[in-house]
Amino acid sequence: MVEVTRSSAVEATDAPREADFPRDSLVAHFGVDRPLKLDAGVELRPFQIAYKTYGTLNADRSNAVLVCHALTGDQHVANVHPVTKKPGWWETMVGSRKPIDTERYFVICPNVIGACMGTTGPSSTNPNTGKPWGLDFPVITIRDMVRAQALLLDHLGIEQLFSVAGGSMGGMQVLQWATSYPERVFSALPIACATRHSAQNIAFHEVGRQAIMADPDWRGGRYHLEGTNPHRGLAVARMGAHITYLSDAALHRKFGRKFQDRDTPTFSFDADFEVESYLRYQGSSFVERFDANSYLYLTRAMDYFDLAADSGGVLANSFKSTPTRFCVISFTSDWLFPTSDSRAIVHALNASSARVSFAEIVTDKGHDAFLLDEPELFAIVRGFLDGAGKARGLTAKS
Amino acid sequence: MKHLTAANLARTPTGARIDLVMVAEMVERGVKVLDVGCGDGELLRLLSETRDVDGRGIELSREGVNECVAKGLAVIQGDADTDLADYPDDAFDYVILSQTLQATRHPRVVLEHMLRIGRHAIVSFPNFGHWTVRLQLLFAGHMPRTDILPYSWYDTPNIHHCTIKDFRQLCTEIGVKLEKAVALNAWGSPLRLNAPWWFWNLFGEQAVFLLSRKG
Numbered sequence: 001m002v003e004v005t006r007s008s009a010v011e012a013t014d015a016p017r018e019a020d021f022p023r024d025s026l027v028a029h030f031g032v033d034r035p036l037k038l039d040a041g042v043e044l045r046p047f048q049i050a051y052k053t054y055g056t057l058n059a060d061r062s063n064a065v066l067v068c069h070a071l072t073g074d075q076h077v078a079n080v081h082p083v084t085k086k087p088g089w090w091e092t093m094v095g096s097r098k099p100i101d102t103e104r105y106f107v108i109c110p111n112v113i114g115a116c117m118g119t120t121g122p123s124s125t126n127p128n129t130g131k132p133w134g135l136d137f138p139v140i141t142i143r144d145m146v147r148a149q150a151l152l153l154d155h156l157g158i159e160q161l162f163s164v165a166g167g168s169m170g171g172m173q174v175l176q177w178a179t180s181y182p183e184r185v186f187s188a189l190p191i192a193c194a195t196r197h198s199a200q201n202i203a204f205h206e207v208g209r210q211a212i213m214a215d216p217d218w219r220g221g222r223y224h225l226e227g228t229n230p231h232r233g234l235a236v237a238r239m240g241a242h243i244t245y246l247s248d249a250a251l252h253r254k255f256g257r258k259f260q261d262r263d264t265p266t267f268s269f270d271a272d273f274e275v276e277s278y279l280r281y282q283g284s285s286f287v288e289r290f291d292a293n294s295y296l297y298l299t300r301a302m303d304y305f306d307l308a309a310d311s312g313g314v315l316a317n318s319f320k321s322t323p324t325r326f327c328v329i330s331f332t333s334d335w336l337f338p339t340s341d342s343r344a345i346v347h348a349l350n351a352s353s354a355r356v357s358f359a360e361i362v363t364d365k366g367h368d369a370f371l372l373d374e375p376e377l378f379a380i381v382r383g384f385l386d387g388a389g390k391a392r393g394l395t396a397k398s
Numbered sequence: 399m400k401h402l403t404a405a406n407l408a409r410t411p412t413g414a415r416i417d418l419v420m421v422a423e424m425v426e427r428g429v430k431v432l433d434v435g436c437g438d439g440e441l442l443r444l445l446s447e448t449r450d451v452d453g454r455g456i457e458l459s460r461e462g463v464n465e466c467v468a469k470g471l472a473v474i475q476g477d478a479d480t481d482l483a484d485y486p487d488d489a490f491d492y493v494i495l496s497q498t499l500q501a502t503r504h505p506r507v508v509l510e511h512m513l514r515i516g517r518h519a520i521v522s523f524p525n526f527g528h529w530t531v532r533l534q535l536l537f538a539g540h541m542p543r544t545d546i547l548p549y550s551w552y553d554t555p556n557i558h559h560c561t562i563k564d565f566r567q568l569c570t571e572i573g574v575k576l577e578k579a580v581a582l583n584a585w586g587s588p589l590r591l592n593a594p595w596w597f598w599n600l601f602g603e604q605a606v607f608l609l610s611r612k613g
Contacts, residue, residue: 325472327467328474346476350481350484350485351485353485353486353489355452355472356472356474357466357467357473357474358463358467358474358475359460359467359475360460360475361464362460376464376468379468380464380467383467384467384468387470387471
């Protein structure tokens with residue numbers, strides 16, 4: 001196994017190269033002797049995990065916090081993104097003196113299996129062919145992502161995580177961590193998530209996938225080989241999904257029925273309304289950094305997620321005599337993962353006598369609230385980690 | 399909405415609420431406790447600091463819950479009337495209902511659940527048999543308002559008031575063993591232990607009961 005840090009000076013603009021040689025990231029390589037056993041019944045080997053770390057691991061290796069990213073996130077949680085040059089996706093939460101304080105904790109954020117920012121996924125090079133995997137890449141699950149992360153922790157020599165935190169698909173990974181490896185998770189912060197993807201959420205994902213596959217440039221998933229890019233389909237998928245991350249109230253507050261750079265309608269199909277222009281921008285900026293096939297694989301992984309199904313349909317059995325402390329958080333205006341989903345997690349944890357906190361935060365910002373400036377969210381995460389830190393014997397400064 | 403005006407409850411010289419100290423003194427050290435209606439977490443904090451308990455809480459108000467969680471307490475948003483049913487039998491050593499009984503819709507069902515979930519239950523409540531309450535109804539002819547129960551009849555969250563006598567009656571009816579009881583007067587001092595129940599019922603402003611299952 002070799003550690004490689006790739007200098008950010010290296011030029012790489014096309015997706016396959018970023019997928020194989022991620023900029024400004026650490027990469028752990030797992031050789032053919034360390035296969036990743038997938039739920040689909042096949043083994044992935046060799047494979048690699050791109051990740052970032054922040055802060056310092058303490059002497060007894062007890063202050064590691066794993067941050068799990070959401071569907072379109074990546075390992076760049078608290079640094080300038082090498083592709084977009086924008087701030088990290090959770091800089092409000094992770095950093096020096098932030099709620100997940102990098103002065104106290106050693107934060108690890110890996111890119112998930114199936115993604116496109118340096119961890120093995122459909123746009124990575126298939127070692128058997130020397131060409132991008134495309135649809136030959138096996139279908140992966142949330143459990144596969146977590147299995148891969150566990151191998152990364154073994155590689156880093158971290159036996160137990162002080163905490164695992166994440167929102168949305170990241171929250172699903174948190175729940176999977178707590179059920180797959182309860183003894184390795186001291187505390188868990190599943191935010192704005194659920195123990196299973198609802199029919200409505202699967203339906204939205206299917207619309208996104210169909211948009212990608214309907215783009216003639218998708219070429220049956222072989223666009224990397226044929227030199228095309230289904231950016232229109234991917235942009236439409238992103239536009240549709242983006243609406244589900246917001247709320248009616250937030251859209252109204254932000255855009256209302258305002259016109260974009262004009263006073264009257266043009267009686268055409270231009271982006272007359274501000275909200276249209278905003279969505280088009282969201283779509284076009286997304287395709288610059290994301291791979292269409294990865295979008296298919298990761299949405300599929302979320303669709304397949306059903307924690308209770310792994311425990312004979314009884315959710316409480318997933319958490320039976322769990323030693324982990326949980327802090328479940330939801331947002332009032334999140335209709336993608338509504339509070340009722342979080343409440344189901346809490347009921348199951350109560351039924352297992354788990355130590356659980358649950359807070360619902362009032363906001364009109366919808367599902368995306370977990371990524372935004374929500375002072376109450378920060379206070380709760382900070383308080384929960386402080387309390388868990390005391391119980392774990394972590395001193396104020398490690 | 400708070401059930402009582404906590405600011406008006408008597409406090410010890412160190413600032414702790416006397417009724418909560420009374421509750422805490424009934425709890426063994428190092429046990430597992432569920433505080434139903436835990437408010438801003440004052441009792442849970444007191445219990446973890448003085449009795450070294452593994453404490454959990456349920457609170458109806460979102461503000462209370464978020465304040466508790468930000469303090470590092472294991473508290474969830476929930477309703478005593480509906481959510482106790484989700485807890486398994488014998489999950490806790492003590493289940494505490496502090497100044498919340500009178501605000502529940504089904505006090506009897508809540509009490510039964512408490513003793514199913516926990517080996518012991520501790521219940522504290524304002525005594526509606528206190529002489530000041532009796533006099534207000536008798537002579538002034540209006541629904542009683544006191545320092546700790548300041549609400550008007552039309553906006554009070556306290557919908558099931560009872561007296562110490564009433565509560566003892568309920569314990570008998572559902573076959574609960576009364577381990578210990580304390581009544582506090584308006585200044586927060588405990589009434590003499592050998593005083594008769596009618597005396598407690600007249601001069602106790604608040605009562606704290608420690609209960610356990612029979613048999």
